[in-house]
Amino acid sequence: DTGVSQNPRHKITKRGQNVTFRCDPISEHNRLYWYRQTLGQGPEFLTYFQNEAQLEKSRLLSDRFSAERPKGSFSTLEIQRTEQGDSAMYLCASSSTIGAIYGYTFGSGTRLTVV
Amino acid sequence: DQQVKQNSPSLSVQEGRISILNCDYTNSMFDYFLWYKKYPAEGPTFLISISSIKDKNEDGRFTVFLNKSAKHLSLHIVPSQPGDSAVYFCAASDYSGAGSYQLTFGKGTKLSVIP
Numbered sequence A: 001d002t003g004v005s006q007n008p009r010h011k012i013t014k015r016g017q018n019v020t021f022r023c024d025p026i027s028e029h030n031r032l033y034w035y036r037q038t039l040g041q042g043p044e045f046l047t048y049f050q051n052e053a054q055l056e057k058s059r060l061l062s063d064r065f066s067a068e069r070p071k072g073s074f075s076t077l078e079i080q081r082t083e084q085g086d087s088a089m090y091l092c093a094s095s096s097t098i099g100a101i102y103g104y105t106f107g108s109g110t111r112l113t114v115v
Numbered sequence B: 001d002q003q004v005k006q007n008s009p010s011l012s013v014q015e016g017r018i019s020i021l022n023c024d025y026t027n028s029m030f031d032y033f034l035w036y037k038k039y040p041a042e043g044p045t046f047l048i049s050i051s052s053i054k055d056k057n058e059d060g061r062f063t064v065f066l067n068k069s070a071k072h073l074s075l076h077i078v079p080s081q082p083g084d085s086a087v088y089f090c091a092a093s094d095y096s097g098a099g100s101y102q103l104t105f106g107k108g109t110k111l112s113v114i115p
Helices: none
Strands: A005-007 A010-013 A019-024 A031-037 A044-050 A053-057 A065-068 A075-079 A088-095 A110-114 B010-014 B019-025 B032-038 B045-051 B056-059 B062-067 B072-077 B086-093 B103-105 B109-114
Touching: A005 A088, A010 A019, A019 A088, A019 A110, A031 A075, A044 A065, A044 B103, A075 A088, B010 B019, B019 B032, B019 B086, B019 B109, B032 B062, B045 B056, B045 B062, B045 B072, B072 B086
Parallel strands: A010 A110, B010 B109
Antiparallel strands: A005 A019, A019 A075, A031 A044, A031 A088, A044 A053, A065 A075, A088 A110, B019 B072, B032 B045, B032 B086, B056 B062, B062 B072, B086 B103, B086 B109
16 A cells, blocks of 8 residues: 555646546545645645545535545545635545544645646 | 644754754643644654643654643654654644544644754
């Protein structure tokens, strides 16, 4: 297992366009998280999946954001009608039920630039 | 309002000396605290954690101290090595009840270990 994989690594898009990011968690991990990190800040929680069920969403996740995890495996995060304020690093993390509190495994992130 | 604060954006230490990174929190419901290390272009990597029922946890060169009454924790690295140069994030967790160990991060402290 190569850890948590995120694609693409970088995405440049024009304001108003839709973008989709993909996260492939560690295969035996049933918990999956999305975080967003802007310049000079720490990561901020966006949403949480346990298997295929989206159980928590942050108020940061506006109506333009949607996340899915079909079949409880990979996950996608889509941003519709992107705005310049969406420019950030989007981080995916996964963990198992046992040891869930001992820290997740993060991917390397997708850096989004909205121009 | 920032619930987890790292007031030192940067810290420089000579190789072989002790590095002390500090973190303060405001939410008394936090029950687990973690430190993550982040290199450029990579996701955060779990380093060490501590439960709120303990006041110290040690792992090799890394020790985390928790002072609940002061709502303060610190990470000690002894001896510091050039490979320790990275951004260190303090994070705190409170169990949401939905099964999510959502993390709240500080802004990070950039540690530079000078050879």
